[in-house]
Amino acid sequence: MSYQENIYKVTKAIPKGRVTTYGAIADFLALGSARMVGWALNNCHTFGDVPAHRVVNRKGELTGRLQFPTPTIMQERLEAEGIKVIKHKVVEFEDRFWHPSEDLKQKNFGA
DNA sequence: ACCGTGACGTGTC
DNA sequence: TGACACGCCACGG
Numbered sequence: 295m296s297y298q299e300n301i302y303k304v305t306k307a308i309p310k311g312r313v314t315t316y317g318a319i320a321d322f323l324a325l326g327s328a329r330m331v332g333w334a335l336n337n338c339h340t341f342g343d344v345p346a347h348r349v350v351n352r353k354g355e356l357t358g359r360l361q362f363p364t365p366t367i368m369q370e371r372l373e374a375e376g377i378k379v380i381k382h383k384v385v386e387f388e389d390r391f392w393h394p395s396e397d398l399k400q401k402n403f404g405a
Numbered sequence: 406a407c408c409g410t411g412a413c414g415t416g417t418c
Numbered sequence: 419t420g421a422c423a424c425g426c427c428a429c430g431g
Contacts, residue, residue, distance in 0.1 A: 316413050320426095327427040332412035334428095351413065358412030368412095 297325060298334040302341055304394050308348040311375045312392035313384055315352050322394035336361055347371040354387025 304319050316328040316335075325331065331349070335358065338344040347368040351357045356379065359368040369379045378385035 320413080325427080327425090328413035329411060330413090330427055335412055346412080349412075352415095356412090361412055 297323065297330070298337070298341070301325075301331055301334040302338060302344045305335070305338075305344050305346060305349060307394065307397065308345060308392055309397065311377060311390075313348045313350050313354070313372070313377065313387070313390050314392045314394065315350060317352055318391075318393050319349065332358065345371075350384060350387075354384040354390075356382045356384070 300323050301319060304314075304322060308314050316331040319331045320326070320328040335344070335346045335349060338346050346358065347356075347362070349358065356368050356372075359365050359382065362368050369382070372379050372384070377390060384390055
């Protein structure tokens with residue numbers, strides 16, 4: 295079980311219509327560095343389907359959009375879930391924000 | 406083994 | 419508030 299798989303598990307656990315941050319995932323998994331989350335998500339295509347579009351930086355900006363097959367995929371998928379994106383930023387980000395500890399405890403994660 | 410790089414975050418200026 | 423520097427950790431050259 296690599297730490298990357300944990301990152302993917304958390305990412306897959308993000309509720310539809312909500313978003314979280316690299317830092318929140320790193321904090322929940324005690325990785326010590328949010329960069330690891332970005333790095334792992336950059337290679338997520340090799341691990342199957344991961345809703346990486348729901349992970350943004352601490353300001354709610356879609357900083358990872360350029361890593362998708364096309365730069366518009368991330369925004370399109372978010373908007374398809376009801377999340378408004380303006381100027382590459384999630385609208386009402388603080389209200390859309392979801393922290394792993396908010397929900398994973400009831401999903402028996404890591405047990 | 407050393408150095409640079411990166412889908413990040415926090416602290417300063 | 420915005421720009422910059424620095425710390426962070428894994429990976430490739």
